[in-house]
Amino acid sequence: MGRKSLKEARKKEIIKVFYSLAKKNGLENTSIAKIAAKMEINPSLIIHYFQTREDLVSGLVDYILDKYKLIYKVSAANATDSRKALLEIIGNIFSKKWNTLFDDGLFYGCYAMTFHDDKVRDLYKKLLDSLREMLIGHIEQCRADGVLDVTDVETVADNIFVLIDGAYFYLSLVSDKAEYEQRLAKYRQQALSILHLQELSEVAG
Amino acid sequence: MGRKSLKEARKKEIIKVFYSLAKKNGLENTSIAKIAAKMEINPSLIIHYFQTREDLVSGLVDYILDKYKLIYKVSAANATDSRKALLEIIGNIFSKKWNTLFDDGLFYGCYAMTFHDDKVRDLYKKLLDSLREMLIGHIEQCRADGVLDVTDVETVADNIFVLIDGAYFYLSLVSDKAEYEQRLAKYRQQALSILHLQELSEVAG
DNA sequence: TTATAAATTGAATGAATGTTCAATTAATTT
DNA sequence: AAATTAATTGAACATTCATTCAATTTATAA
Structure with missing residues (x-):
């Protein structure tokens, strides 16, 4: 009716x-x-x-964080291979296409709100923590499968996240396209180095 | 008159x-x-x-970035000893007292403006680049003085900055005081590890 | 066709915004 | 004391803001 x-x-x-x-x-x-x-x-x-406007902004934050989450999504093709899955995630994080899908300016804009808006703060904290847990899970799976040689999984995961956040903080200010891509590649390489992995072209997204 | x-x-x-x-x-x-x-x-x-309000905001950005710069200032007592100078800077960056002097929320709030305000963007970019140059200078001095064993100075400096930016990005969301300090100490330790240095209590600020 | 519920409009609200301009007050020099 | 220059006020401006409420349109089910 x-x-x-x-x-x-x-x-x-x-x-x-x-x-x-x-x-x-x-x-x-x-x-x-x-x-x-x-x-x-x-x-x-x-x-x-x-x-209220507050609710509207809250909806925007949800929307943005949902998009952000997608970067950590593993495609079906790599879901069963823990090593490929991990490599795909690292590849996604440090790729140019991320920028076309996701706006860093808004991500930081909403992030800045976390300092005065408890609701937004909780959303960010929970998302980042869940992504950490997820990455830890992937790394542990890799170790269990014997394709990764790391001892302290949590520390390794933390190092990766520090690298990601630190990398994009500065990258967002780099306007020169060539330098941007060069740095991005270097950071990706470093992520793989933290994981004791080598760059591979075999992994599709 | x-x-x-x-x-x-x-x-x-x-x-x-x-x-x-x-x-x-x-x-x-x-x-x-x-x-x-x-x-x-x-x-x-x-x-x-x-x-205009724009000018006022611009003044605030100047003010904040000036404060930020202070964290990298070396005290007169350590100015002549390159190793102590570097250790003091690292100590300042990863210390709790920084938070009482400087507000991260505003730093990120203004940072978010860089995405739409070219003037602010230039201010941030120039500051961060000058800090990089400064750190590179300190590291090179240490190497010249034979107290530091690093090969690629620029990469080492970049690694330090990535660590700083990445560390505080997540730390700003950590409300538990104990966890905050614990992480901070770990990140400081890692910074020293990047430099192949050990933690020292001998260096005063 | 009629009842119903949601979508949408339109007009109006009061409060806050940045900014302008003329007038006034206060300090300093000659 | 008079002239000068800056500090400061006060009133007014048009705009924009988020939000309200009642009225109207539109789609669906009975």
């Missing part, structure tokens, strides 16, 4: 436009009114779905 | 209040009006000194 609810689909549409505008102009310069204008709908419709 | 100018002193006062409010409530929640209210002055006075 009554009209079919479009709620979830509509919310996602709104968030996507929010994402694209914030990506272009920054989080603080993206208002509800501007999102509505871009979508050619009424601002009150956005408030109808997200009761 | 006429009144003595308080311009520079007053501008610094304003920025300091801006800093303290933004530290507490976040950059985007700190308006000119709020700064003026806190100082019990008229908002137009702030505009008098900083023509």
